[in-house]
Amino acid sequence: MRRQTVSRLCIGLLLCITCWTPQAISAGACDIGVSANRRDAMYRIGEEVTFRASVMVSGRPADAGKIDYVLSNDGVITLDEGSAPLTGEPVLITGKLDHPGFLRCKVTYTDKAGKAHSALAAGAFEPLKIKPSLPVPDDFVAFWKGKKAELAKIPMKPELKPLKSPDRRVACFDVQIPCLGDAPVSGYYARPLSPRLKSCPAVLWFHGGGVIGARLRASDAAQGMLVLDINAHGIPNGKPDAYYRDLARGRLNAYEYAGRESRETCYFLGMYLRALRAIDFLTVQPEWDGKVLVARGSSQGGGQAIVAAGLDSRVTAVIANVPAMCEQTGEVCGWPRLVPRDESGAPNAEIREVARYFDVMNFATLTKADALVSVGFIDRTCLPTTVYAAYNNLRGDKRIVNGPRMGHGHPDGWNRLTRDWIQQHIRASQRLQR
Numbered sequence: 361m362r363r364q365t366v367s368r369l370c371i372g373l374l375l376c377i378t379c380w381t382p383q384a385i386s387a388g389a390c391d392i393g394v395s396a397n398r399r400d401a402m403y404r405i406g407e408e409v410t411f412r413a414s415v416m417v418s419g420r421p422a423d424a425g426k427i428d429y430v431l432s433n434d435g436v437i438t439l440d441e442g443s444a445p446l447t448g449e450p451v452l453i454t455g456k457l458d459h460p461g462f463l464r465c466k467v468t469y470t471d472k473a474g475k476a477h478s479a480l481a482a483g484a485f486e487p488l489k490i491k492p493s494l495p496v497p498d499d500f501v502a503f504w505k506g507k508k509a510e511l512a513k514i515p516m517k518p519e520l521k522p523l524k525s526p527d528r529r530v531a532c533f534d535v536q537i538p539c540l541g542d543a544p545v546s547g548y549y550a551r552p553l554s555p556r557l558k559s560c561p562a563v564l565w566f567h568g569g570g571v572i573g574a575r576l577r578a579s580d581a582a583q584g585m586l587v588l589d590i591n592a593h594g595i596p597n598g599k600p601d602a603y604y605r606d607l608a609r610g611r612l613n614a615y616e617y618a619g620r621e622s623r624e625t626c627y628f629l630g631m632y633l634r635a636l637r638a639i640d641f642l643t644v645q646p647e648w649d650g651k652v653l654v655a656r657g658s659s660q661g662g663g664q665a666i667v668a669a670g671l672d673s674r675v676t677a678v679i680a681n682v683p684a685m686c687e688q689t690g691e692v693c694g695w696p697r698l699v700p701r702d703e704s705g706a707p708n709a710e711i712r713e714v715a716r717y718f719d720v721m722n723f724a725t726l727t728k729a730d731a732l733v734s735v736g737f738i739d740r741t742c743l744p745t746t747v748y749a750a751y752n753n754l755r756g757d758k759r760i761v762n763g764p765r766m767g768h769g770h771p772d773g774w775n776r777l778t779r780d781w782i783q784q785h786i787r788a789s790q791r792l793q794r
Contacts, residue, residue, distance in 0.1 A: 391416040392427075394453075394467045394481040401483050401737055401764035406458050409483035411465040414450040423448035427469050431455045434462040434482075434745045436692045460489035461692070462737060462744050482737040484762070487748040493690030496722045503623065503717055504671055511540045511633055516640055520549065523576065529553050530581040534574075534597055535588070539637045541630040543594025547638065548574040550581035550588075555647040561786050562642040562649075564675075565589040566635065566657030566664035569616070569684065569695065571608040573597035586645055590638050592631055592660065616696035620711050628685070628718040635668040643674055651789045652676050654782055655729075658770065659695070659742060660684045662733075663720040666750060669731075670723030677785045678731040678754075679778050681770050682739055687746035688715040694746035721746075724753035731758040732781050734774065736766035 397410040413429065415422040423446060430441040431453070444451045446469075457463050464482045471477065497503075516537060523532040531553050537545035552560065563585050565577060574597040580587040591597065593612060595604075619625030635655075642648060654677045655665040662683030669675040684695040689712050693699070698715040699707045716722065731754050735747040751760050759781075761771050771777070 389418065390469065390471050390475075390477050392467065392469050392477045392479045394465055394479045396465075396481050396483045396764065398483075399764070400762065401481070402762075403456070403483050403485050405460065405486050405489075406456055407485075408454055408456045409463060411453045411455075411467075411481050411483075412450050413453060413465075413467040413479070415446055415469045415477075417471070421448045421450075422446045422469070425469065425471075427451055427467055429453050429468075430466045432464050432466070433457070434692045434743045435464045435466070435740060436743070439463075457483075457485040460486045460491075462487070464738065480738040480740075480767075482744070482764070484737060484744065484764075487744065488752060490745060490748040490752055492721050492749050492753065493687060494716060496725055497713075497716050500717060500722055501726070507540070507629070507633060508636065508671065511636060514538055514540055514637075516637065516644070518641055523548070525550075525578055526576070527578045527582050530578045532576055532578060532581075535641070537637055537641050539594065539630070540633050543630055543634070545590055545634045545637045545641065546574065546594045546597060547588050547590035548576045548597060549586075549641075550576060550578050551586045551645070551647060552581055552584055555584070557646050558649050560584055560586045560645075560647045560649055561652035561654070561782075561789075562586040562588070562645070563654045563656065563782070564635075564638055564642060564665075564668065566655070566661035566668075567592045568657065568659035568661050571595070571604045571612050571615075573599060573604065586642055586648055588638055588642055590634065592664075594630070594634055617698070620698050620714055623714045623717045626714055626718055631664065632667050632671065632718070635664050636671055639668060639672050639674055652786050654679065654785070656680070656778070658682060659768065662742075666720050666727070666731075666754075667723045669729040670726035673727070675727070675729050676789060677782070678727070678729050678733075679781070680731065681734045681774065682736055682742045682768055683720060683733065683747060683750060684742045685718065686720045686742065686750040688712075688719045690746075690749075692743055692745045694742045721750035721753050724750045725755065727754065728756040730756050730785055732761070732778065733758065734761040734763060734766075734771050736763040736768060738766065739763075739768045741768040 394413040428443045468478045518537040520533040525532040533549045535549045574591045577587045618627040655668040656679035658681035662680030663685035669678045699712045
């Protein structure tokens with residue numbers, strides 16, 4: 361069994377007598393669930409968490425077979441594992457961490473047909489104390505200052521192609537903007553049809569992982585905003601789905617690992633520079649109010665939003681839903697897990713050094729923008745440890761929305777929350793300008 365040397369885990373396995381309310385489950389169906397003993401799943405370091413696991417078969421508590429469990433440091437480092445017989449009563453699995461982080465519990469039940477059914481839960485142990493695995497590189501700012509200077513030499517001559525607008529109050533365009541490298545900024549731009557000069561806040565949208573074109577966001581523009589949604593790769597927009605599938609299987613297959621041996625060739629270099637050039641475009645629009653620029657996205661897009669704020673102080677607010685590309689140098693790391701490891705678990709030293717220049721948690725140290733971040737405690741793509749590593753480095757007025765039962769998704773009511781938060785940010789910015 362593999363154990364983390366800095367973590368000691370106490371495991372207890374109990375059977376409890378409790379009532380179960382039968383649920384409507386089809387005959388022969390299996391339903392497995394596990395949850396922490398606190399609704400917020402928050403614990404002090406060294407405090408015990410109890411996970412309650414139950415199995416229902418054909419609408420009744422299972423009273424035969426067994427349940428297997430694994431307790432781990434955020435799904436990466438196994439701390440303990442075992443099994444318990446099913447008696448018709450829920451199983452309690454207890455454990456604790458002696459360091460800031462997330463204790464994940466995975467339970468599995470294998471039915472009579474040999475099919476495995478699994479469920480996840482996690483407890484957070486003082487996550488606001490989670491620290492990055494490595495500090496910001498000494499020449500981090502100098503490296504990116506040099507890249508920004510190179511970008512500034514590229515004439516910004518955007519090409520705007522009018523698009524049919526789904527809203528008569530909004531003008532829409534396909535926009536292509538020259539950038540450093542071989543791919544332009546490629547997106548859809550929307551603005552109010554007849555805005556006054558210097559009257560519109562701006563919102564820049566980034567995309568999650570994968571290969572798709574830009575998305576037209578006319579509804580945001582109808583609310584009086586300049587809105588630019590850019591695809592992650594500088595590829596054409598509005599193509600058939602097959603076009604993007606072919607790119608994902610071909611030239612952009614595993615793009616996240618392309619060029620990772622050098623900071624001059626890493627794929628994310630171009631992606632981050634396109635974010636900066638998109639900011640350049642928005643901020644020269646005569647309708648921009650000069651006060652508010654919101655960068656937002658989910659997963660890869662959430663990571664790009666933090667990067668944009670770190671590299672450009674014109675970004676005044678960040679919305680990052682389950683941000684990716686955080687904490688790339690630790691053993692517990694998030695998507696895309698840039699640093700390969702050998703059979704012994706040792707990281708590739710050369711690529712780990714490169715990864716530091718593209719790690720979102722390092723860009724977080726450079727911004728004082730307001731920030732709204734979300735995190736899923738059972739997110740297996742952007743592990744919560746990594747999200748908090750970046751969040752804890754943010755220097756502005758910030759808020760994190762915890763999702764104790766959330767995976768790689770978004771919190772309930774996220775759209776309304778972000779809409780209200782942006783409006784609050786706009787009002788606060790207006791007050792400051794008076």
